[in-house]
Amino acid sequence: xxxxxxxxxxxxxxxxxTASMANRLIYFxxxxxxxxxxxxxxxxxxxxxxxGLAVVAALFYALYRLFCKALYVGLMVLLPLxxxxxxxFTRAQQGDLFLHIFFFLSCLAGAVQAPKALEAKPNxxxxxxxxxxxxxxxxxxxxxxxxxxxxxxxxxxLLIGGIIAGCNAWQLIGLILAFPCYRLMGEALQLIVYRxxxxxxxxxxxxxxxxxxxxxxxxxxxxxxGSAYAVGRWxxxxxxxxxxxxxxxxxxRYILRYPGYRAAAQDVLVHDKISADPQKTAAQNRFxxxxxxxxxxxxxxxxxxxxxxxxxxxxxxxxFFERHRRMLVLPLYRRLLIVAVLFVGCGAALLFFxxxxxxxxxxxxxxxxAFCFVMYFASIGxxxxxxxxxxxxxSLLRYSYYRERGxxxxxxxxxxxxxxxxNLILAAAICxxxxxxxxxxxxxxxxxxxxxxxxxxxxxxxxxSVHHLFLYYVCQPYTTELDMKNPLFNIINxxxxxxxxxxLQIHTVPSNFAFIVLGATLSYMVVxxxxxxxxxxxxxxxx
Amino acid sequence: xxxxxxxILEGIQKSFGDKEVLKGASFTFExxxxxxxxxxxxxxxxxxxxxLSDELTPDAGKAWLVQxxxxxxxxxxxxxxxFATPILPDFLTGYEFLKFYMDINKDKITDPKPIDFYFDLVxxxxxxxxxxxxxxxxxxxxxxxLLCYMITRPPIMLLDEPLTSFDVVVALEMKQLLREIKKDHxxxxxxxxxxxxxxxxxxxxVLTGGQLEPVDSSMLHSKEFEEKIIEILKDEDGHEHx
Numbered sequence: 001x002x003x004x005x006x007x008x009x010x011x012x013x014x015x016x017x018t019a020s021m022a023n024r025l026i027y028f029x030x031x032x033x034x035x036x037x038x039x040x041x042x043x044x045x046x047x048x049x050x051x052g053l054a055v056v057a058a059l060f061y062a063l064y065r066l067f068c069k070a071l072y073v074g075l076m077v078l079l080p081l082x083x084x085x086x087x088x089f090t091r092a093q094q095g096d097l098f099l100h101i102f103f104f105l106s107c108l109a110g111a112v113q114a115p116k117a118l119e120a121k122p123n124x125x126x127x128x129x130x131x132x133x134x135x136x137x138x139x140x141x142x143x144x145x146x147x148x149x150x151x152x153x154x155x156x157x158l159l160i161g162g163i164i165a166g167c168n169a170w171q172l173i174g175l176i177l178a179f180p181c182y183r184l185m186g187e188a189l190q191l192i193v194y195r196x197x198x199x200x201x202x203x204x205x206x207x208x209x210x211x212x213x214x215x216x217x218x219x220x221x222x223x224x225x226g227s228a229y230a231v232g233r234w235x236x237x238x239x240x241x242x243x244x245x246x247x248x249x250x251x252x253r254y255i256l257r258y259p260g261y262r263a264a265a266q267d268v269l270v271h272d273k274i275s276a277d278p279q280k281t282a283a284q285n286r287f288x289x290x291x292x293x294x295x296x297x298x299x300x301x302x303x304x305x306x307x308x309x310x311x312x313x314x315x316x317x318x319x320f321f322e323r324h325r326r327m328l329v330l331p332l333y334r335r336l337l338i339v340a341v342l343f344v345g346c347g348a349a350l351l352f353f354x355x356x357x358x359x360x361x362x363x364x365x366x367x368x369x370a371f372c373f374v375m376y377f378a379s380i381g382x383x384x385x386x387x388x389x390x391x392x393x394x395s396l397l398r399y400s401y402y403r404e405r406g407x408x409x410x411x412x413x414x415x416x417x418x419x420x421x422x423n424l425i426l427a428a429a430i431c432x433x434x435x436x437x438x439x440x441x442x443x444x445x446x447x448x449x450x451x452x453x454x455x456x457x458x459x460x461x462x463x464x465s466v467h468h469l470f471l472y473y474v475c476q477p478y479t480t481e482l483d484m485k486n487p488l489f490n491i492i493n494x495x496x497x498x499x500x501x502x503x504l505q506i507h508t509v510p511s512n513f514a515f516i517v518l519g520a521t522l523s524y525m526v527v528x529x530x531x532x533x534x535x536x537x538x539x540x541x542x543x
Numbered sequence: 544x545x546x547x548x549x550x551i552l553e554g555i556q557k558s559f560g561d562k563e564v565l566k567g568a569s570f571t572f573e574x575x576x577x578x579x580x581x582x583x584x585x586x587x588x589x590x591x592x593x594x595l596s597d598e599l600t601p602d603a604g605k606a607w608l609v610q611x612x613x614x615x616x617x618x619x620x621x622x623x624x625x626f627a628t629p630i631l632p633d634f635l636t637g638y639e640f641l642k643f644y645m646d647i648n649k650d651k652i653t654d655p656k657p658i659d660f661y662f663d664l665v666x667x668x669x670x671x672x673x674x675x676x677x678x679x680x681x682x683x684x685x686x687x688x689l690l691c692y693m694i695t696r697p698p699i700m701l702l703d704e705p706l707t708s709f710d711v712v713v714a715l716e717m718k719q720l721l722r723e724i725k726k727d728h729x730x731x732x733x734x735x736x737x738x739x740x741x742x743x744x745x746x747x748x749v750l751t752g753g754q755l756e757p758v759d760s761s762m763l764h765s766k767e768f769e770e771k772i773i774e775i776l777k778d779e780d781g782h783e784h785x
Binding site: 040041042292297302303308311312313315316319320323324391392394395396398400401402403404407 | 560561562596597598618619620622626630631632633634635636639642643646647648673674675677
């Protein structure tokens with residue numbers, strides 16, 4: 001392989017990736033309020049400034065990679081060792097264990113993850129397909145560069161980590177010599193498999209998961225057992241290092257002489273699978289689970305026109321909810337089934353083990369706060385709002401009649417009633433189950449406690465119905481590009497989640513807590529509905 | 544829509560960042576005509592349409608609708624906007640969407656007919672009416688969009704490059720449809736394809752340098768017409784390099 005060609009290829013790749021990094025940086029700065037306005041559009045054309053920016057960005061990237069490796073060695077290898085200190089390992093044993101853990105995590109499990117030569121990344125797509133670089137030159141250069149840079153980024157953390165752990169000089173030398181060889185062997189192995197079977201091993205999630213889990217178990221097994229039996233250290237012992245060097249050199253030769261990079265690039269870089277815009281891919285994924293499938297409706301359903309007597313927005317929503325049964329009714333059935341199973345299980349326990357009855361009733365009465373959290377997860381809302389946007393509103397909001405104040409509010413009412421209806425079915429089932437269990441436990445609750453308990457559950461269910469739809473209508477965070485662009489949406493969501501989570505920590509009798517819940521949910525709902533009426537006609541737009 | 548009608552644009556301006564796209568576009572459009580809005584790629588045709596239909600807020604300028612001598616601000620509900628890429632709710636069938644559309648806009652429909660009558664009008668086959676819009680072709684979706692406005696008959700219709708991606712048969716059908724309904728509407732039809740404009744339009748308006756300029760319609764079918772248009776459009780480069 002010609003060194004000059006390789007240098008040119010790497011420089012080309014470097015230019016492309018740093019230029020796009022610099023552009024992204026400028027784009028980001030321009031979007032910051034106040035400061036962004038001061039940055040003129042013309043800045044994109046200032047090549048010198050951008051080259052400076054690119055160098056700065058590249059430096060930061062290198063520091064970031066170094067930091068990541070240090071973090072990895074620190075958290076995954078050193079920290080478990082430190083935690084196991086009290087097992088009384090000698091220093092030499094600790095050094096052995098360091099090598100053992102690192103070998104199984106990084107050389108064995110890590111080596112067979114994503115091979116550089118067969119990767120399908122946007123940058124590779126740009127360089128080979130769009131810019132027209134030679135796939136063979138590109139792949140060889142990038143594989144060498146990648147493994148070389150990985151080694152350099154790992155080097156400081158490995159040396160420092162090894163010294164801290166207590167490796168001796170010979171072990172450190174063995175580690176540094178053998179580690180890149182194991183990585184090259186992994187790369188070559190994948191190429192061999194690919195050549196024989198046309199399959200990229202690292203794309204098989206099952207295989208990778210098994211390998212990762214097995215690697216982790218083997219790595220931490222001695223620590224978990226309190227034993228200093230560190231098989232992995234032999235991987236960095238003189239004869240193994242010699243073998244690794246020979247096999248590593250053979251692997252390198254195989255990688256450099258591999259004849260099929262052109263075909264492999266064609267195979268791997270399929271346009272549909274790669275988007276040159278990772279943000280777009282992420283955005284698409286956000287709505288993957290709400291896409292309509294052909295199995296969601298039958299041909300007869302489409303012709304039947306059984307809702308012909310309904311009109312306008314009611315008609316629209318009836319059809320919408322009918323075709324989204326899979327996302328609404330099935331989850332509801334599943335939840336009802338869980339409630340039923342829990343009810344039967346607890347009921348049977350109460351019937352057959354009477355000694356539990358008083359404890360059970362007491363536990364249940366203190367469990368009310370936890371229901372905030374339970375209802376948060378049990379309520380249907382967030383997903384259906386995404387479905388509403390993706391399958392319905394993203395298109396209809398382009399029409400002026402759909403954006404009229406009356407239309408938006410009417411649509412909101414119908415949707416709220418539908419979602420609340422579904423959630424209340426579940427809430428009613430929970431109330432019935434709780435009531436039934438209290439009855440079976442034979443302990444009498446005061447009617448006041450009982451009523452408060454059930455009101456709370458019903459109100460929580462209403463609360464979450466309002467919450468998701470309110471956020472969707474007032475914040476409308478999605479754009480036509482399926483991006484999310486509203487910090488307020490996320491903030492309110494996180495706050496509500498935190499509050500529900502914190503409720504898990506409260507232990508009190510129903511009536512006290514019920515007052516708080518009733519008050520809080522009621523006022524939130526009133527405020528939310530008022531905000532919807534005031535703002536939704538303006539905010540419920542496509543961004 | 545009975546009687547005379549006009550749409551008057553007065554100094555519409557719109558910029559994106561440092562780039563001024565519309566620099567005070569003004570023009571008067573009359574009912575009964577199909578206007579061809581010609582412009583080069585990126586000249587601001589879609590931006591102008593978006594400003595009129597409330598998808599974008601113009602930085603300055605006004606649009607008026609004059610009906611029977613009465614002048615009022617042009618509202619989004621006066622406009623039927625057929626998008627370049629048709630956007631319709633995928634989860635409905637064409638039939639269901641049209642029923643929904645007619646329910647919602649029933650006070651705008653003067654002479655309602657059965658839904659199948661409308662489908663016949665744009666030649667959408669019986670079996671296609673009850674399929675999900677998700678599976679419709681581009682052309683069928685565009686027909687549905689146009690059909691909506693043939694039902695509610697808004698005074699002004701904006702068509703954003705609608706015929707560009709049609710096959711020859713559908714394009715011909717659409718042209719005939721537009722000719723049939725033109726007497727009741729002000730139809731503005733944006734395109735960068737000169738032949739389409741000369742073929743279908745009664746008047747040509749050129750969007751160049753952020754301004755609207757009329758082209759003498761008596762020249763429409765003459766030989767010099769093409770050269771003249773090219774000359775105007777090329778001028779835009781001159782504007783930008785100033």
